[in-house]
Amino acid sequence: MNMRKKILKIKKIHSLLSSTLFFIVLLFCIYNVSELDIQNISLSQYGIDSRTSIIWNISLFILGLLLYIQSLKNIFRYHIHDKISSNLTVIFTISTVFLLLTALVDMNYKIHNFFAVSYFIGYTVSIFLFGFKLLKTDFRIGISSIIISIACLIIPIFGITIFNGLAIPEVLHTTCILIWVIILSFDSEYKNLLKSIGF
Numbered sequence: 530m531n532m533r534k535k536i537l538k539i540k541k542i543h544s545l546l547s548s549t550l551f552f553i554v555l556l557f558c559i560y561n562v563s564e565l566d567i568q569n570i571s572l573s574q575y576g577i578d579s580r581t582s583i584i585w586n587i588s589l590f591i592l593g594l595l596l597y598i599q600s601l602k603n604i605f606r607y608h609i610h611d612k613i614s615s616n617l618t619v620i621f622t623i624s625t626v627f628l629l630l631t632a633l634v635d636m637n638y639k640i641h642n643f644f645a646v647s648y649f650i651g652y653t654v655s656i657f658l659f660g661f662k663l664l665k666t667d668f669r670i671g672i673s674s675i676i677i678s679i680a681c682l683i684i685p686i687f688g689i690t691i692f693n694g695l696a697i698p699e700v701l702h703t704t705c706i707l708i709w710v711i712i713l714s715f716d717s718e719y720k721n722l723l724k725s726i727g728f
Contacts, residue, residue, distance in 0.1 A: 544714035547595040548707040554588040555700065557581070571695040573636035573645070582635070589632035596706070597625040600655065603713050607663060607670070617658055624651030649702060653681040656709055669720045669728070673712060681705040 558575040559567055565574060575585040600621040627648035634641045660674025681702055688698035712719050 541714050544599065544710050547592070547599070548711055550588060550595075551592055551703055551707065554584060558585055567694070567696045568692045569694040569696075571636065572699045573631075573641065574696075576632070577635045577637060586632045586635075590629055593625050593628035593632065596628070596652070596710070597621065599710050599713075600625075600659075603659065606713075607667060617655060617662070620651055620655045620658070624648050624655055627651060649685075652706060653678050653702075656681065656706070669723050670713065670716055673719075674709060677705055677709045677712075 555572075558578075558581040561580045562575065562578050565578075572585075575581045576589070601618065604617055604621075624647070627644045630644040631641060631648055634644060636642070656674050657678035660671045660676075660678060663671030663674065665671075684705060685698035685702040688701050689695070692698065
């Protein structure tokens with residue numbers, strides 16, 4: 530196995546590990562704060578409970594950094610070098626900052642909600658613009674990114690109409706983003722799969 534293949538393999542393993550981090554920590558928090566019904570709370574509740582606050586906020590901070598690294602890597606990997614590229618980098622950066630601030634400022638402060646919503650909207654828009662830019666050069670990845678960005682918006686909103694709290698819609702939004710991360714990490718395999726089913 531040459532060096533390039535080793536690096537690609539490490540990147541794929543990295544994306545899988547970073548994607549599973551969120552769910553491992555989530556299950557830990559659900560187990561340790563079992564009296565809270567996840568259908569009726571916000572995930573930020575785990576950030577203020579003394580039993581989970583440290584691990585939840587640290588993991589959220591780590592997730593934000595991992596997503597940022599992943600987003601920049603994707604911009605450079607797909608050779609997006611124009612005005613949209615600059616805008617994408619700025620929006621991904623600002624969105625990541627909002628996610629980090631969401632981890633640093635707990636829900637006892639009203640501005641926490643502003644940070645969380647700004648991250649939610651910003652990262653969704655970033656994925657959409659990324660996909661839009663790739664429509665001409667890599668249609669499969671481009672249209673998949675657009676579909677995922679739309680899912681990032683519609684699925685959580687639909688979840689809000691079903692559940693009393695924001696936790697499950699937040700989990701759904703994060704799941705959509707992590708699916709995008711994994712797809713771009715395994716883009717060759719993903720595109721081959723699409724080709725095999727005639728897309």
